[in-house]
Amino acid sequence: MVTGEHSNMPVEKNITLERPSNIELTCQFTTSGDLNSVNVTWRKGDELLENNYLINATGSILYTQYMFTIVNSEQMGSYSCFFEEKKEQRGTFNFKVPELHEKKKPLITYVGDSVVLMCKCQGCFPLNWTWYSSNGSVQVPVGVPINNKYVINGKTANETRLKIMQLSEEDQGSYWCQAIFQLGESEEHIEIVVLSYWVPLKAFLGIAAEVVLLVAIILLCEMYTQKKKKHSDDGKEFEQIEQLKSDDSNGIENNAPRHRKNESVGQ
Amino acid sequence: MTPKPAGPPDGGWGWVVAAAAFAVNGLSCGLLRSLGLALPDLAEHFDRSAQDTAWVSALALAVQQAASPVGSALSTRWGARPVVMVGGVLTSLGFVFSAFARSLLHLYLGLGVLAGSGWALVFAPALGTLSRYFSRRRVLAVGLALTGNGASSLLLAPALQLLLDNFGWRGALLLLGAITLHLTPCGALLRPLALPGDPLGPPRSPLAALGLGLFTRRAFLVFALGTALVGGGYFVPYVHLAPHALDRGLGGYGAVLVVAVAAVGDAGARLLCGWLADQGWVPLPRLLAMFGALTGLGLLAVGLVPVVGNEESWGGPLLAAAGAYGLSAGSYAPLVFGVLPGLVGIGGVVQATGLVMMLMSLGGLLGPPLSGFLRDETGDFTASFLVCGSFILSGSFIYVGLPSALPSCRPASHPGTAPPERGELLPDPQVALLPPGGPHSTLDTTC
Numbered sequence: 047m048v049t050g051e052h053s054n055m056p057v058e059k060n061i062t063l064e065r066p067s068n069i070e071l072t073c074q075f076t077t078s079g080d081l082n083s084v085n086v087t088w089r090k091g092d093e094l095l096e097n098n099y100l101i102n103a104t105g106s107i108l109y110t111q112y113m114f115t116i117v118n119s120e121q122m123g124s125y126s127c128f129f130e131e132k133k134e135q136r137g138t139f140n141f142k143v144p145e146l147h148e149k150k151k152p153l154i155t156y157v158g159d160s161v162v163l164m165c166k167c168q169g170c171f172p173l174n175w176t177w178y179s180s181n182g183s184v185q186v187p188v189g190v191p192i193n194n195k196y197v198i199n200g201k202t203a204n205e206t207r208l209k210i211m212q213l214s215e216e217d218q219g220s221y222w223c224q225a226i227f228q229l230g231e232s233e234e235h236i237e238i239v240v241l242s243y244w245v246p247l248k249a250f251l252g253i254a255a256e257v258v259l260l261v262a263i264i265l266l267c268e269m270y271t272q273k274k275k276k277h278s279d280d281g282k283e284f285e286q287i288e289q290l291k292s293d294d295s296n297g298i299e300n301n302a303p304r305h306r307k308n309e310s311v312g313q
Numbered sequence: 314m315t316p317k318p319a320g321p322p323d324g325g326w327g328w329v330v331a332a333a334a335f336a337v338n339g340l341s342c343g344l345l346r347s348l349g350l351a352l353p354d355l356a357e358h359f360d361r362s363a364q365d366t367a368w369v370s371a372l373a374l375a376v377q378q379a380a381s382p383v384g385s386a387l388s389t390r391w392g393a394r395p396v397v398m399v400g401g402v403l404t405s406l407g408f409v410f411s412a413f414a415r416s417l418l419h420l421y422l423g424l425g426v427l428a429g430s431g432w433a434l435v436f437a438p439a440l441g442t443l444s445r446y447f448s449r450r451r452v453l454a455v456g457l458a459l460t461g462n463g464a465s466s467l468l469l470a471p472a473l474q475l476l477l478d479n480f481g482w483r484g485a486l487l488l489l490g491a492i493t494l495h496l497t498p499c500g501a502l503l504r505p506l507a508l509p510g511d512p513l514g515p516p517r518s519p520l521a522a523l524g525l526g527l528f529t530r531r532a533f534l535v536f537a538l539g540t541a542l543v544g545g546g547y548f549v550p551y552v553h554l555a556p557h558a559l560d561r562g563l564g565g566y567g568a569v570l571v572v573a574v575a576a577v578g579d580a581g582a583r584l585l586c587g588w589l590a591d592q593g594w595v596p597l598p599r600l601l602a603m604f605g606a607l608t609g610l611g612l613l614a615v616g617l618v619p620v621v622g623n624e625e626s627w628g629g630p631l632l633a634a635a636g637a638y639g640l641s642a643g644s645y646a647p648l649v650f651g652v653l654p655g656l657v658g659i660g661g662v663v664q665a666t667g668l669v670m671m672l673m674s675l676g677g678l679l680g681p682p683l684s685g686f687l688r689d690e691t692g693d694f695t696a697s698f699l700v701c702g703s704f705i706l707s708g709s710f711i712y713v714g715l716p717s718a719l720p721s722c723r724p725a726s727h728p729g730t731a732p733p734e735r736g737e738l739l740p741d742p743q744v745a746l747l748p749p750g751g752p753h754s755t756l757d758t759t760c
Contacts, residue, residue, distance in 0.1 A: 246483075250487050250491045254494055261398075
């Protein structure tokens, strides 16, 4: 059972429907003018509906009610009540089957790996689920268990899982899961990307080579500075030895050590 | 006439070691924290619950901390440099192995055990080596290295998300293996340093290498007890601060803000406290007890914050409490490592660092599950934060028992023992007689 609302702006209401139901749509229209001059019609889409509706006027409010039954998908769609006074006012009821939750990110997988695609319907229970894949515009049903490649199962009635094993690059592309209701279908799109291990491996090897280079540079630099330090240390040690010698021989007049102090010895 | 080893250089190559330790911290602890981003993809692929995949991170953390003494024992025997380099390769192998995982068990082994062991080999040796390079500015240097954690979260978390979006979790783990391989060049930068007070020869036995003998010193024993208690509460906010904020009524972004405030306060405080501690105005053990107590009080405040009225509010009281907690916890972190040389001497610092990590791991294994259990029993996190705040407070209370007068770390206070600079005349040929024997030198006064 549904009722309409009234306002000064175009009114629209979305209704989710899973199973065949009896429907009662009500629109209310308020105007200050003459109620009898208002023309009331009901349409489904653009098509004018002939019977099954009531019109009632109480005080300054005009009621109209449309009763019908929805049993198949052709009867789903948009139903509108029209009030024609100076300008046309309408209220619209949109009947849709439950929509599946939209996932956005593509699934990244690798060759030889397996992947599970899952579709879930919140609070609704489809009669059946099907899967198909599309490369471009061609839609191919998916799920026939050839070579143990595909397994379809679902843990509960409102979800379905498609497991694809032994992925290869041909499995890449768009996959659709479709929930089938008595009153229509709704579907969801999942994309699979199948990469070869070589893709990240290239980057890995590049970075590993850079690391090896870094380590080599660090160790070589250190060996180089150690060698330099050893040279200067040797030179300085020699100077110290000379200094002590010259201090020792201070009392004795001997210029020779002082000269030798200034020589630098290589290696 | 080889010169007697000089004291800690307090600069120079020490800053390079600080940078290396910063990177080590970022690539180990920081990476571990960001790993949580990959867990949902893993749960989806292997069709396991979030709790099962959370064990991957928990196992890696547990192995890293519990096996830390092994890392420090190995580096006591062979020097920090080769151990850290090997640790880097091991961690990288762990990630590469787990990239090809066919089941969650492979991930437990690859990430949990292999990578965790690699991390155990890198953290304590790097941090211990850093402590040896500094004396007057040690706590600042350690604080600087410890901010690697926060910096890594800023850089690696978005990078990891990018990798996940472009390469899937397998490619992301493989490339993380390449990134963690950079631990090896960091290890190469850890030049060995000879300091007075170093044990004369290699440790006599593996047990001695572990440094368990350090527990016979009263000061270290008191410290160990306090730290084990603090560990029981320290890690809980890492896991439960965000859920607690959500519980208290903040929206998603409000919770993010709370965590960010705590993280920024933590990172900034590490540097600030490092600088402050080095000024020497307050003895380090007193600072340690004070900031430990403040952290505990901060967590009590976080737990007692009232429920926020609506989701739109910016959660003032909780933000203030989280900020206070972050500032205190950040100040506490470098002090834990900075106080070690005074307690065990510069020769035992690497071993002590490993033991500290192990002690905190005991609490780390106990704290978050206990907190989760309390949450399930009582319905919200109040009890959890009260309990972990009390753990930290009691640990800090024990810290009060530490000796307040640690041996002075100022090198130039004694005449005639000015550190010999390279290439100049030696001081009086009065070679200091290093006492013979045991792996634990009694020259605690050098620090």
